[in-house]
Amino acid sequence: MRNTVLIPTYRRPQDLLRCLSALQVQTKPVDQAIVVVRDTDTETWQFLSQFSPYNLPLQTVTVTQPGVVAALNAGLAAVTGDIVSITDDDAAPHPDWLQKITAHFQTDGCIGGVGGRDWVHRGENIEDGSCSIVGRLQWFGRVIGNHHLGIGEPREVDVLKGVNMSFRTQAIGKLQFDQRMRGTGAQVHFEMAFTFALQRAGWKIIYDPRVAVDHYPAQRFDEDQRQNFNEIACTNLVHNETVVLLEHLSPLRRIAFLFWAILVGTKDCFGLVQWLRFFPSQGTIVNKKLQASLRGRWQGWQTNQFKIQNQASGTLPYPHKI
Known part of the structure; x- marks a missing residue:
């Protein structure tokens, strides 16, 4: 090969x-x-x-x-x-x-x-x-x-x-x-x-x-600076994850995902539980992390819906099987 x-x-x-x-x-x-x-x-x-x-x-x-x-x-x-x-x-x-x-x-x-x-x-x-x-x-x-x-x-x-x-x-x-x-x-x-x-x-x-x-993780020349928090980078990360998962999961699993993501989340994509968990150790920056994460979820939902609407109207082709 x-x-x-x-x-x-x-x-x-x-x-x-x-x-x-x-x-x-x-x-x-x-x-x-x-x-x-x-x-x-x-x-x-x-x-x-x-x-x-x-x-x-x-x-x-x-x-x-x-x-x-x-x-x-x-x-x-x-x-x-x-x-x-x-x-x-x-x-x-x-x-x-x-x-x-x-x-x-x-x-x-x-x-x-x-x-x-x-x-x-x-x-x-x-x-x-x-x-x-x-x-x-x-x-x-x-x-x-x-x-x-x-x-x-x-x-x-x-x-x-x-x-x-x-x-x-x-x-x-x-x-x-x-x-x-x-x-x-x-x-x-x-x-x-x-x-x-x-x-x-x-x-x-x-x-x-x-x-x-x-x-050897090297310097990045964009808003995503790996270990340093950046609101735009966080919103983009959460947006991308949301778009991919909403497209891949079944309807029932999508609902479970959205509830879990907003209520719990992860250390990189905050939900309410993570916000409470990290508040004592990180202080008020957790407010920005939660806001950026929720913004990313909403924008990811909008991106997903935009594609569905365009497919329904014939503007975009439906995904085909490879």
Whole structure:
């Protein structure tokens, strides 16, 4: 099987160098490496002009729109491999990454997606915790990630993580990443809509902790600054999660999700219970977190309803099975 690796990048040439260097030493050679670069990203273009692509069939794709969704969709249009493996520019795949990914797809023709663990580096330290529950969607709509902590044997999951996910191009077909995802950079939860769509079409999604990358979380150049709270970033995150889950869940589960999300929520997407829980330790900033979360839920509901109304009027086509 031919392997394509797809890497969206923006203004992080040193991180990109580490990523490309890791791809040059894969035990199963890369057949096509696509780097998607913003037209205004002079730092990356200068780096690529000087980079020696030894043992790496490197191809660049230019994108003019901000955000990871536009970058990945532009890259997908250029994919020629049987498998497309997506990682971030601030990650370095382990040498046997492609070899283990390919083995899964060759073993079972019903597998549509494969992901694995990202070993998160924080300076000199590596997050080495362990968790057996990874990438699961609970019946009422709570998503459990933990991809960076996964242990155990390969198993079916519901969600993969964008830094380490691969797909059978036959399974993808004409599927694209959801352009309704908000954000000018990271666009959190963009991968959820993609993997859910493959699941609904009958494809298996596999998580294997041994399919690994080293992840060095780098600076972001948008409103989402990872550990620092930003109202716009929080609203976008909650909006994206709401849009994806309202589309994926059955009508009864949608109702359960909305009640749970507003009344309880999570530490990243506040509901009333989380607001009460964190008030003693975080103070009045929890008011902003709750407001941003509720705003995101409402905007996500509006986005979902807008699509339904347009489909009913014939403005938009109904989703087709892949």
